[in-house]
Amino acid sequence: MPVGKIFTLVFLKRNNSVLLGLKTRGLGEGLWNGFGGKVEENETVANCARREVEEECGVIASDLKQIGVVRYDLDYDKSADVVHIFTCSKFDGFEKPSEEMNPIKWYKYTDIPFEQMWPDAPKWYPFMLKDKYFSARVIYTDKNTIKDSIIQEFGSLSNALKLAQ
Numbered sequence: 001m002p003v004g005k006i007f008t009l010v011f012l013k014r015n016n017s018v019l020l021g022l023k024t025r026g027l028g029e030g031l032w033n034g035f036g037g038k039v040e041e042n043e044t045v046a047n048c049a050r051r052e053v054e055e056e057c058g059v060i061a062s063d064l065k066q067i068g069v070v071r072y073d074l075d076y077d078k079s080a081d082v083v084h085i086f087t088c089s090k091f092d093g094f095e096k097p098s099e100e101m102n103p104i105k106w107y108k109y110t111d112i113p114f115e116q117m118w119p120d121a122p123k124w125y126p127f128m129l130k131d132k133y134f135s136a137r138v139i140y141t142d143k144n145t146i147k148d149s150i151i152q153e154f155g156s157l158s159n160a161l162k163l164a165q
């Protein structure tokens with residue numbers, strides 16, 4: 001399946017909590033998620049991650065670290081999306097809601113609202129929360145139904161990135 005869109009998704013971390021926002025529009029509307037969006041032309045993945053965090057929750061990320069990648073094969077679209085997952089535990093400024101993510105809320109790792117998130121989230125969040133490099137591949141038959149998925153942990157990011165290609 002050809003890769004269609006490339007996205008970033010960033011999780012700010014503090015005191016065993018992660019900052020999530022409720023998406024107000026577009027893809028994933030009404031679901032809690034990290035901050036991110038489409039990688040624009042002539043933009044690196046890391047720069048997209050930094051830009052989206054600032055746009056969507058108002059902080060400047062200073063130690064962005066890519067921790068994994070998820071490839072979504074969307075049977076209903078005949079295309080695949082790739083989402084690059086980052087964590088960040090140092091940032092400047094105060095987090096605030098935005099037009100696209102409102103409200104925002106710190107959730108304890110043990111209290112993530114999976115019932116109001118994408119169905120694939122519980123599969124790979126444990127790796128992201130533990131800072132383990134990972135690669136995941138998820139096949140959706142429709143927007144709410146996962147046909148199959150595989151998640152693997154890696155010792156390095158470069159190996160994790162190979163599975164998504």
Ligand SMILES: Nc1[nH]c(=O)nc2c1ncn2[C@H]1C[C@H](O)[C@@H](COP(=O)(O)OP(=O)(O)OP(=O)(O)O)O1
Nearest residue numbers: 007008009026027028035036037038083118120121
């Ligand atoms: N199945 C899925 N599970 C998940 O946890 N996050 C997903 C996902 N599919 C997409 N995402 C993330 C990736 C990205 O951070 C976000 C969607 O990005 P958007 O469509 O909001 O992009 P943009 O902010 O560039 O959009 P616009 O500014 O509205 O054009 O949702």
